[in-house]
Amino acid sequence: MNDYLKFEPSVKPLHKDSREDYWYLFKDNKLMVLKEKGEVKIPRWKDVDVLNISIYNIQSMGSYYNCNCKCGEIIDDINEENIEFLNLRTLSTLVDEESYLLASKANLLLNWLKLNQYCGVCGSKMYKKDSKFERAMVCSNCGNTTWPRTSPAIIVAVTKGDRLLLAHNKYFPEGKYSVIAGFVEYGETFEDCVKREVFEEVGIKIKNIKYFGSQPWPYPNSMMIGFTAEYLDGDIKVDGEEILHADWFTKEEVLGLYNKSISIGSELIEWFLKNH
Incomplete structure (x- = not known):
């Protein structure tokens, strides 16, 4: 095994x-x-x-x-x-x-x-289910059962020829950038989420969306699903609320703009540096 x-x-x-x-x-x-x-x-x-x-x-x-x-x-x-x-x-x-x-x-x-000590339905005390195969919390009063949940989020590296789209989030340290990311809405496919997040945050359309990889991300309970994509149409226009600045950057420019780590965001940037 x-x-x-x-x-x-x-x-x-x-x-x-x-x-x-x-x-x-x-x-x-x-x-x-x-x-x-x-x-x-x-x-x-x-x-x-x-x-x-x-x-x-x-x-x-x-x-x-x-x-x-x-x-x-x-x-x-x-x-x-x-x-x-x-x-x-x-x-x-x-x-x-x-x-x-x-x-x-x-x-x-x-x-x-x-976070699941008390029932979300009736407010009674919850207890851990005694099971060999199922991890769950059960309400001692109404039987409401809850299981560990993950919040899916996409993260995408968008390229335009030999340049990479990077954005500066308002919570980032000054001068630091990363690729676009955002949470998946109920009833939304990952691919549709990629299109929506990129369009909402920087105002451009993309094509050739391809799966890259995934990574659990405990801030607080996310599963990051990584993609690559290519520029299709539009001019960059940031939302001004979450994203303060975004632009296309060459390999040489990218090197000083991100913090290398084991995160999938860092992996996507390194994929660009290696393949473009």
Whole structure:
């Protein structure tokens, strides 16, 4: 299985508890990590057990290379030189993509649990369903059931010959740009969303929309679906609310305008740099 699926999701542990199991523990929305010889690592149970801490909201995530993965929250103060607490954006710059995605999954599961303590229908207390195959919260009064949900969003690299469309969002640091992105509306296909978002944000029409890849994005619970597309018609006219400036940039100009990271937005820009 490891050769095909490195991580196997599961509501219940797939293996006997082991001191080698991975534990993704959060405090104030920051992940506890070990720092060893300049590297950041996810703690195993053998690292956590000696800390004598209380763990809340424990959930099984699945199995990674035949080791159980679990997540939970702590409130205890930990004063160990080799332990730090990092937010996920910082973590993304320090670990490989697989480690980051598993940490993101842990954060998503914990947030889902916290946001569904009470029923959205009758307001009664919810409880975790005892199931080997189904992850769900059930209302103790009316039986309303809710499952983990993901909010799909598109992100697209639009090219015009040897230039790439980049936009400066009002929340970006000064001088930084990225590709166009936005949430999918109910009843909307991904492709239609790509067309709409580009037209709404910068006023141009596009063609040759092609799937690029996807990436979970825990801010707060998105699934980013990446595309490439080509310019068709129109002049750039930003919406002035979300997007403050947008333009076509050459490879040489693009290099200084974005922050390289493991995000799919960065991957799309690097795809352009490599192929144009």
